[in-house]
Amino acid sequence: MISFFESIAKDSGVEIEILKRGYQIYNFGGKSAYIANFKSIITFNDQCVKLKLSRGVVNVYGQNLFIKELNTNTIIVNGLIKNIEVE
């Protein structure tokens, strides 16, 4: 059985190690965003959450945003998510 990452690596041609070590962003229906492998939190308020990556910054824009879960290098942001940008 092929895992999710193995399947993506195979289809995209990117090595699986790079896939796992790099940042990961999942947007679930605009209601919940899961971001993994971030470095630190730059900004946090109910309209914008900015996170620093190993290379770059990810911005989550929306309304009534709050941090649902925060662990060592993963974060879940809930609320009405309008846009996610990576700079």
Added chain:
Amino acid sequence: MNFLYWLMGSVTLDIHGMNLEKFLTSLAKNNISISNVLRLSHNHFYIKTNCFYYKKLLEQADKLCYTIDVKNITGIYAVYMFFKKRLALFITLVFGAVLTVSSCFFVWKIKINGNTTIEYYDISRVLKNNGVCVGRQLSKVDPDFVEQLLYKNFDQISLVSATVYGTSLIINIKEKLTVPEMQTEFKPLCATQDGVVESITLISGTLNCKVGDTVKKGDILVYPYTIDALGEQHPIIALADICAYVDVQGRVEYNENQIQYMRTGKKTVCRYYNLFGFEISLDNNINKYDNFETVVSQQYVASNNLLPLKIKTITYYQTTGKEVFVDFDKVKDKQMQLSKKLAYDNLPKGQKVLAEQTLITNNQNVYYIITYLKTLQYIS
């Protein structure tokens, strides 16, 4: 694992401080998991964390000089925090629980049902001597052993069952039935009064009288045995209902020569103080009369009766006797009435009078007036 975290509980904190992002980043870097981070203003936010990370979070907050208030605690951690401030209550509850649970393993009551001739004390003494008593461990009380023990020690027991119900040992006993005649000694049935037998209903025993016989008080009416065809006597309780005509009497004696006592006019007065029945003489007067009449009076010394001190006065009036002759005919009716009254006073309550008769006999100047009331009574 998630279930364990939920069971252990979580803490919701109200935090005041600047630069929230730095705080959150430091928490993440120190492997402190938090959730439900809600920013209310630039320096005020809520954080929820598991009780495992609570202490670490507090340390981080102290480093950054944040002000923390506990808003809510859930789960077992809440119980822990409650009892942490009320240690005595916790100890009492634990001790009470241990005591209650441990007491369930012992016998605290022994109940015995069905014993009428066997005393409770005797049964419990036998049980105690064989290790079955209040305070004994339930596991060491064997109902079968208890049943065998009681069978062996009491002949009067016909059936016995023992069972353990909760912390009680319940013993049900059925005693052997014995014939009443075998329990008492056999006595004859005797007449309780003088009379003439009117009717006999024999229940058990051998009759010693018949209808029409005149019996006296104490005469044997029924013997306590029966005689079989072989002529052998078998003891049995003598029982019978025997009615007889009984005469109830009222007797008066009258002497025509009577002595009448009259006061001579002389008297002696003796006074005493009386306190709680103890008498102290107030004067040294002594009664020296051979024939005298006595009049006694008492009264309290104090009107308010605070001290129950009484003065008792005994007056002795000297009397002299004079013989007089009073004809019986003058007092005959009165004496007959008196005799009748005495007879009715001697009549048992509720008894019906069948006939009434008054007899007067005399011996020189002494007259005897006897009233007979004929009744029908049980004399057995």
